[in-house]
Amino acid sequence: MLYEDNLPFAKQMDAQDPLRGFKDQFHFPKHHDGSDTLYFCGNSLGLQPKNTEGAIAEALAHWRQYGVEGWFLSEKPWLSVHRDMSELAAPIVGAKPDEVVIMNTLTVNLHLLMVSFYRPTTQRFKILMEAGAFPSDQYAVESQVRFHGLDPKIAIVEIKPRVGEDCLRTEDILQTIENEGDTLSLVLFGGINYYTGQFFDLQKITEGGHRVGARVGFDLAHAAGNVPLQLHDWGVDFAVWCGYKYLNSGPGSIAGAFVHERHFSDPHLPRFAGWWGYNESKRFQMEAGFEPMHGAAGWQISTAQIIPVAMHQASLQLFKEAGGMPVLYEKAKTLTGYLAFLLGKSSYAFKIITPSVSTERGSQLSVLTDENGKKLFDYLAENGVICDWREPNVIRLAPAPMYCSYEDVWRLGQLMK
Numbered sequence: 001m002l003y004e005d006n007l008p009f010a011k012q013m014d015a016q017d018p019l020r021g022f023k024d025q026f027h028f029p030k031h032h033d034g035s036d037t038l039y040f041c042g043n044s045l046g047l048q049p050k051n052t053e054g055a056i057a058e059a060l061a062h063w064r065q066y067g068v069e070g071w072f073l074s075e076k077p078w079l080s081v082h083r084d085m086s087e088l089a090a091p092i093v094g095a096k097p098d099e100v101v102i103m104n105t106l107t108v109n110l111h112l113l114m115v116s117f118y119r120p121t122t123q124r125f126k127i128l129m130e131a132g133a134f135p136s137d138q139y140a141v142e143s144q145v146r147f148h149g150l151d152p153k154i155a156i157v158e159i160k161p162r163v164g165e166d167c168l169r170t171e172d173i174l175q176t177i178e179n180e181g182d183t184l185s186l187v188l189f190g191g192i193n194y195y196t197g198q199f200f201d202l203q204k205i206t207e208g209g210h211r212v213g214a215r216v217g218f219d220l221a222h223a224a225g226n227v228p229l230q231l232h233d234w235g236v237d238f239a240v241w242c243g244y245k246y247l248n249s250g251p252g253s254i255a256g257a258f259v260h261e262r263h264f265s266d267p268h269l270p271r272f273a274g275w276w277g278y279n280e281s282k283r284f285q286m287e288a289g290f291e292p293m294h295g296a297a298g299w300q301i302s303t304a305q306i307i308p309v310a311m312h313q314a315s316l317q318l319f320k321e322a323g324g325m326p327v328l329y330e331k332a333k334t335l336t337g338y339l340a341f342l343l344g345k346s347s348y349a350f351k352i353i354t355p356s357v358s359t360e361r362g363s364q365l366s367v368l369t370d371e372n373g374k375k376l377f378d379y380l381a382e383n384g385v386i387c388d389w390r391e392p393n394v395i396r397l398a399p400a401p402m403y404c405s406y407e408d409v410w411r412l413g414q415l416m417k
């Protein structure tokens, strides 16, 4: 792609963009002069789709209208809503519908699936993860290790980039897996590192983990709705993600979980159970003895959360209308590439720590600044840019393809200069 640093070029790109109509489907926070802000924070909290309000209103109306009978009688019976959700969410992560369940929140799901898939033995007890993983994942893993009576300092192996480098090399990840060999119980990585924006080679990591007999799971918080995923074909054991980053389903909204179908029939897989994961056809017989529902849905614990589900459903509907991840990712590559091009035109000494190869990143560029970084960040904010600052000196910029235009990116580029 030959980019140009001028407004007519950006406008022309927008005119040709098959997703151009979607910007108007979102609410943008207003800048103090009343204009829309330039929103580059979809990696942290996605914008509110305009159909969210109607979806909530509809769920409230059904509750009003049907009371408890809404479980069976409403136009969208609440009892079976998890199946509609799995249908909508499965293509986003490249899974079969029965491998996906929408429930709880991200860190909760991580714990639940670690209960099933982190089964340390005397010989095989270690967890391999990327150094500097998102803190919630670090705390979850540390507490799981302690729960099994193990010492996190021994049981958790963290892999760091080479000296002088910002991102991990796949070969080094695979070598570490190889070195740890049959002491590895679980390989647990982010799909995309939240700080650097590096998109890991999930297929190679899965193959590497399986080669030494470990289980492999991913936290897709920054990957779901951002980059193409093929969890089923890659043979990933389990994955979890949240609904509020690229998936635009509202602050703290409902999250997702994936369990590969090869685990469905394993009777030895322990889990923390609740009635919502119990065999659906017999749930209301209220019998003793847990019998899981088929598929990932069998990991549900509590009653479906109808309002957050409605918000998530409304947003996933837009992903479907947009043509799904292949279409979104196609734009993401050019749009993020355009931002990288514009940053390269600046005389300011930025260093982009996100990989420059488009297949190794999604819609985020992490810009390492110097001691004036905070001033730059404040300057962007004063000029109507919403992005995010990570201590000590990184600005994360995420042009989400669903609602960011080439013109937005061009304007950001001018301010960054």
Ligand SMILES: *Cc1c(COP(=O)(O)O)cnc(C)c1O
Pocket: 105, 106, 107, 108, 134, 136, 137, 190, 194, 219, 221, 222, 242
């Ligand atoms: C955003 C994020 C979280 C947040 O977890 P919640 O349970 O939704 O609060 C956890 N892990 C990663 C990798 C994240 O990016």
